[in-house]
Amino acid sequence: MNLSSILLFIISKMNGERTINASLHLLRGKKSGQTLQDVEYFAVKPFFGILPKLTDKEFQKAAEKLRISAFIVEEDNLIRLTAEGASEVNKQEDYHFRGWDYRGREVVFFKRLALAVQTVSNLREGTHSFLPIESDRDIQLFVKRLFYRKPITSPHFAKEIGDELKKALIGCGMSDKQKFIFTGRLTGKRDTAKTWDQLARELEEQLDSIRLQFIESLHMLLDEIHSLDEYPILRLISDDIKVQTYLTDSAIRTKKLFEEGHSLGSIAEIRQLKLSTIEDHLIEMAMNESSFPILRFVSIEQMKAVIAKANSLGTKRLKLLKVAFPSLTYFELRLIMAVNEKGVV
Amino acid sequence: MNLTEELQRRFGYTEFRPGQQEVIEHVLEGRDTIAVLPTGMGKSLCYQLPGYLMNGSVLIVSPLVSLMEDQVAQMRKNGEKRVVALNSFLSYSEREKVIRQLDHFKFIFVSPEMLSRRTVVDYFRKLQLALIVVDEAHCISQWGFDFRPDYLRLGDFLKIIDRPPILALTATADQKVMFDIPYYLQMRSPVVERQSLDRKNICYSVIRLKSSIEKMAWIKNRVSTTTGPGIIYTSSRKRSDELAKELQSIGVSCQSYHAGKEQDDRSIIQSQFYNGELDWICATNAFGMGIHIGNIRQVIHEHMPSTVADYSQEVGRAGRDGLPSVATLLYMQSDEQLTSFIIQTDIPKEEQVRYYNNLLIDGMAPEEAAKLAGLSETGKRVIDYYMERFEVVEIIEKLLSLAEEKNTELQTMLSLIVTTNCIRKNILSYFGEESNLKIPQCCSNCSLPEMEWLTVEKPSMNKHAIMTWDERITKLLG
Numbered sequence A: 001m002n003l004s005s006i007l008l009f010i011i012s013k014m015n016g017e018r019t020i021n022a023s024l025h026l027l028r029g030k031k032s033g034q035t036l037q038d039v040e041y042f043a044v045k046p047f048f049g050i051l052p053k054l055t056d057k058e059f060q061k062a063a064e065k066l067r068i069s070a071f072i073v074e075e076d077n078l079i080r081l082t083a084e085g086a087s088e089v090n091k092q093e094d095y096h097f098r099g100w101d102y103r104g105r106e107v108v109f110f111k112r113l114a115l116a117v118q119t120v121s122n123l124r125e126g127t128h129s130f131l132p133i134e135s136d137r138d139i140q141l142f143v144k145r146l147f148y149r150k151p152i153t154s155p156h157f158a159k160e161i162g163d164e165l166k167k168a169l170i171g172c173g174m175s176d177k178q179k180f181i182f183t184g185r186l187t188g189k190r191d192t193a194k195t196w197d198q199l200a201r202e203l204e205e206q207l208d209s210i211r212l213q214f215i216e217s218l219h220m221l222l223d224e225i226h227s228l229d230e231y232p233i234l235r236l237i238s239d240d241i242k243v244q245t246y247l248t249d250s251a252i253r254t255k256k257l258f259e260e261g262h263s264l265g266s267i268a269e270i271r272q273l274k275l276s277t278i279e280d281h282l283i284e285m286a287m288n289e290s291s292f293p294i295l296r297f298v299s300i301e302q303m304k305a306v307i308a309k310a311n312s313l314g315t316k317r318l319k320l321l322k323v324a325f326p327s328l329t330y331f332e333l334r335l336i337m338a339v340n341e342k343g344v345v
Numbered sequence B: 001m002n003l004t005e006e007l008q009r010r011f012g013y014t015e016f017r018p019g020q021q022e023v024i025e026h027v028l029e030g031r032d033t034i035a036v037l038p039t040g041m042g043k044s045l046c047y048q049l050p051g052y053l054m055n056g057s058v059l060i061v062s063p064l065v066s067l068m069e070d071q072v073a074q075m076r077k078n079g080e081k082r083v084v085a086l087n088s089f090l091s092y093s094e095r096e097k098v099i100r101q102l103d104h105f106k107f108i109f110v111s112p113e114m115l116s117r118r119t120v121v122d123y124f125r126k127l128q129l130a131l132i133v134v135d136e137a138h139c140i141s142q143w144g145f146d147f148r149p150d151y152l153r154l155g156d157f158l159k160i161i162d163r164p165p166i167l168a169l170t171a172t173a174d175q176k177v178m179f180d181i182p183y184y185l186q187m188r189s190p191v192v193e194r195q196s197l198d199r200k201n202i203c204y205s206v207i208r209l210k211s212s213i214e215k216m217a218w219i220k221n222r223v224s225t226t227t228g229p230g231i232i233y234t235s236s237r238k239r240s241d242e243l244a245k246e247l248q249s250i251g252v253s254c255q256s257y258h259a260g261k262e263q264d265d266r267s268i269i270q271s272q273f274y275n276g277e278l279d280w281i282c283a284t285n286a287f288g289m290g291i292h293i294g295n296i297r298q299v300i301h302e303h304m305p306s307t308v309a310d311y312s313q314e315v316g317r318a319g320r321d322g323l324p325s326v327a328t329l330l331y332m333q334s335d336e337q338l339t340s341f342i343i344q345t346d347i348p349k350e351e352q353v354r355y356y357n358n359l360l361i362d363g364m365a366p367e368e369a370a371k372l373a374g375l376s377e378t379g380k381r382v383i384d385y386y387m388e389r390f391e392v393v394e395i396i397e398k399l400l401s402l403a404e405e406k407n408t409e410l411q412t413m414l415s416l417i418v419t420t421n422c423i424r425k426n427i428l429s430y431f432g433e434e435s436n437l438k439i440p441q442c443c444s445n446c447s448l449p450e451m452e453w454l455t456v457e458k459p460s461m462n463k464h465a466i467m468t469w470d471e472r473i474t475k476l477l478g
């Protein structure tokens, strides 16, 4: 797994329908109407925001690699796979990212864990003063609250955390290499964590590959912690990490007005936003909320017809659909496609 | 009050180091004080101890964010909870939180640019301050990457408040600095407490080489046959990354450190270095001034710094435990041009200033105008500062004289390198000190006897023993 292999996989999903930049926005977790829709249309939620700090340079390098290997080609700015590219994708192993659920917050979880481990690792041996590996005040305060009235100096307590961690690492199904990377980033009394460089050197792999395996392992671990009741301490540490609502803050405000019965035009006026932005918010709601009242906008018949056409055309490109259904607006078409992806129809 | 008892009780030290007690007494008497004490001699104590004995908070103005955070962490480690850092790297909400609770803290570190914000200053005005400290006060007269017009603005802040005494701390004060400090900080008849800046346990060595290939070879040989921990200073972030890679490839335990690295990796590297898990760090000057790690045995300059002040700051990281240490500077002919080039690109040219000014008059946004005029970030900051005060012609004149000044400093640094006289004496004379001390391990121009302690038997290999993942958890948590 590395950045180009993931990029290839994403391109295979958006095959021929998006520019290369759509993948960049997806990986960075851009919260724009377009990207949020793409996530749903192309079933690429797992990759949303897995690399919030991805630079243009790194991204272009990964894309260039795919071009040189002739896995992808560009036509009219749209990117699609070549036959070699398609067969390469088939050879890939499954990915276990859960980007949509964690959106970069998984790293916060790890920072808390790292500081918690460092703290008990020192205290269990009677060392009360050490330089915290996390300088972020919020993380420090979290760990302080976490350990409030806990037997933090007891070696038993440390071992309990260690045992729980071991069990969860095995239980979540991450690879042995991922376990090595994960534990390598933990600091204790005598052992400081390793830098990304050091891990890459020890494992003889590229940096991007190591980072991605690390992020994936965090997603797997967090899922494990949330799905079983056997990890009391890790559950506390992962408090608040999973996104609570899938809507953006702005969409939440629109939703409130919508539920109070305002029309889209009146919401746009109240919020001093463009109508198209309000429409984006409704698309977001349609994608994420099963109770979205789609029938206020289109009829069942219209939905069925559009979906049938989309399937027979084998495309999700709105322009083509618009030609087939001139009486429907782009907004209505987008709503139908959004609800359809959710599998409601 | 018996100060030595307080020292013993609060810090566990039996006696003051030269100069400390005097400085502390002046401060307690409420006098503005300039303390010039050598690197690593305990300037921090000069405000920490009085802080405990006075009512109110101590405000410490500190030039580098990394340094500030390091000092906060050290103080917390030593059990002082009421300490906090306020800088522009904090998120907006974090900063608001800190500002609202300012009076909970005994020691408040703040970056100069924070003090040029009205809202922040208003909060400080309401606070009961016992003492204002300006750490690394020589930065006031410095121009270069770390030049901070904000430092100059400090004077405005100090002027407007009915203020407590000011304590200025530095280890590198030449005549100009000694003039600038009281002037810009608006000090009121300050007492100067000055100790010899000589670091007797550091031996200076300059090695002339013909090419960068020779430099590389020298460093490789040096780090694999002599003892760490050590710092290798390079001219850029990119260079320190490259060098670290090269050294890793021959099995040296080494990492690069600079402001471009992500925060987690930086703390990991510092922590490995503190714990002796890492022998060498290739760094830019981000890992310099004020950083305190006791047992650094060697400082190597792959590239010459542009001023003697920078040089002695960086060298000052060595031997803070008092044990013998070596500072080695590698030099080849073309270094002078490169350094001079780096310096000059930072200073805006006449055309740039005029162009920038015209764009502003035309109503363009400053950021955009700076970009069009090709100004560096530092360059823009400086011009902006001057524009508040001077006419364009005056600014151009000032910039010219700054460029000249910078060049003179570079020449002084160079003369230190090419001299055949004692290097130590040279450095000291730069700070206006005379010294006739004979030190056995003095410098490469005096006699340099074999230093046995420096050599190690075999190259230091990567100290991370490979453990399996569950062994590692067991090791950390039992």
Ligand SMILES: Nc1ncnc2c1ncn2[C@@H]1O[C@H](COP(=O)(O)OP(=O)(O)OP(=O)(O)O)[C@@H](O)[C@H]1O
Residues within 6 Å of the ligand: B013, B014, B015, B016, B017, B020, B037, B038, B039, B040, B041, B042, B043, B044, B045, B170, B171, B289, B290, B291, B292, B316, B320
């Ligand atoms: N009186 C003392 N006795 C023993 N150790 C001391 C004493 N005063 C200070 N120290 C120790 O000396 C070390 C260096 O102190 P500090 O970091 O304050 O140096 P500094 O003068 O600020 O150096 P720099 O110029 O590099 O910033 C610290 O570990 C400090 O605890």
Ligand SMILES: [Mg+2]
Residues within 6 Å of the ligand: B043, B044, B135, B290
């Ligand atoms: Mg200091």
Ligand SMILES: [Zn+2]
Residues within 6 Å of the ligand: B421, B422, B423, B424, B425, B442, B443, B444, B445, B446
């Ligand atoms: Zn000498």
